[in-house]
Amino acid sequence: MLIDTHCHLASHQYDQLDANQRAELIKRAQAQGINQMITLGAHTSDWIKNLQWAEQYPNIVFAALGVHPNDAALEDSDWYERLDAIAQEFPLAAIGETGLDYFHSAPKGIDEKANKQIQWATLEKHFELAKKHKLNIVLHTRDRQGSASFDDTMAIAKQFAGVVRPVFHCFIGTGNQATQIFDELDGLVSFTGVVTFSNASNVADVARWCPLDKLMVETDSPYLSPVPLRGKQNEPSHMIHTAQFIANEKNISFDKFADQTTKTAQDFFRLSPIK
Ligand SMILES: [Zn+2]
Numbered sequence: 064m065l066i067d068t069h070c071h072l073a074s075h076q077y078d079q080l081d082a083n084q085r086a087e088l089i090k091r092a093q094a095q096g097i098n099q100m101i102t103l104g105a106h107t108s109d110w111i112k113n114l115q116w117a118e119q120y121p122n123i124v125f126a127a128l129g130v131h132p133n134d135a136a137l138e139d140s141d142w143y144e145r146l147d148a149i150a151q152e153f154p155l156a157a158i159g160e161t162g163l164d165y166f167h168s169a170p171k172g173i174d175e176k177a178n179k180q181i182q183w184a185t186l187e188k189h190f191e192l193a194k195k196h197k198l199n200i201v202l203h204t205r206d207r208q209g210s211a212s213f214d215d216t217m218a219i220a221k222q223f224a225g226v227v228r229p230v231f232h233c234f235i236g237t238g239n240q241a242t243q244i245f246d247e248l249d250g251l252v253s254f255t256g257v258v259t260f261s262n263a264s265n266v267a268d269v270a271r272w273c274p275l276d277k278l279m280v281e282t283d284s285p286y287l288s289p290v291p292l293r294g295k296q297n298e299p300s301h302m303i304h305t306a307q308f309i310a311n312e313k314n315i316s317f318d319k320f321a322d323q324t325t326k327t328a329q330d331f332f333r334l335s336p337i338k
């Protein structure tokens with residue numbers, strides 16, 4: 064079996080699905096051996112929808128909640144108290160998605176420097192919540208050029224090293240950066256369908272090199288559908304192509320790849336195994 068460790072089932076792009084179509088989406092994933100999935104909340108307004116998915120599909124869908132860096136400056140000021148209360152009541156799989164995003168411009172009316180400072184403070188508060196509730200954290204970093212968002216995220220994550228383990232999701236960085244994540248934070252990386260793109264051979268190179276017990280796989284659906292479904296709306300079932308691609312790159316059996324990455328994800332997100 065496999066686990067889609069990062070999807071957004073509460074995305075508005077899935078809103079048109081009725082109850083039957085939701086059940087079909089889950090069945091299509093299961094038909095590919097993707098028996099568990101983590102749905103990520105990105106802002107307070109999608110948290111309840113993510114929790115509903117998890118409640119409707121116990122031991123199949125798990126929720127992790129956070130504030131995406133792109134939304135940090137516009138988020139309700141009480142997000143921290145609300146997430147703190149939810150984490151006491153519901154068994155979350157992790158805190159996130161959160162992180163630093165220097166790729167997108169600041170929201171209208173907010174200057175770039177202030178936007179960065181809000182992102183830093185928001186990220187730090189996510190780490191505090193993860194520490195408080197003994198959860199791990201799902202991080203997003205993105206730069207237009209250079210690696211400032213990665214470096215700044217590392218600096219904040221290091222304050223919590225040994226306490227909160229991070230996964231750097233949709234990893235497109237270098238082997239050197241991955242090594243920092245593994246050695247300095249006991250963290251992980253996870254790969255999306257980007258690894259299958261013909262114009263991202265550097266990501267495939269890093270996936271081929273990456274120690275098998277340090278990586279997870281994800282869709283980030285509804286975005287980033289892998290080859291050969293690139294351009295289509297992504298969903299958890301599509302992850303089979305990403306998993307097969309990486310196993311193939313690493314020249315190991317698909318079963319070995321699936322077993323190890325599933326074990327890594329169940330451990331990281333504290334999921335109970337499915338027999
Ligand atoms: Zn992300």
Ligand SMILES: [Zn+2]
Nearest residue numbers: 069103160283
């Ligand atoms: Zn995401």
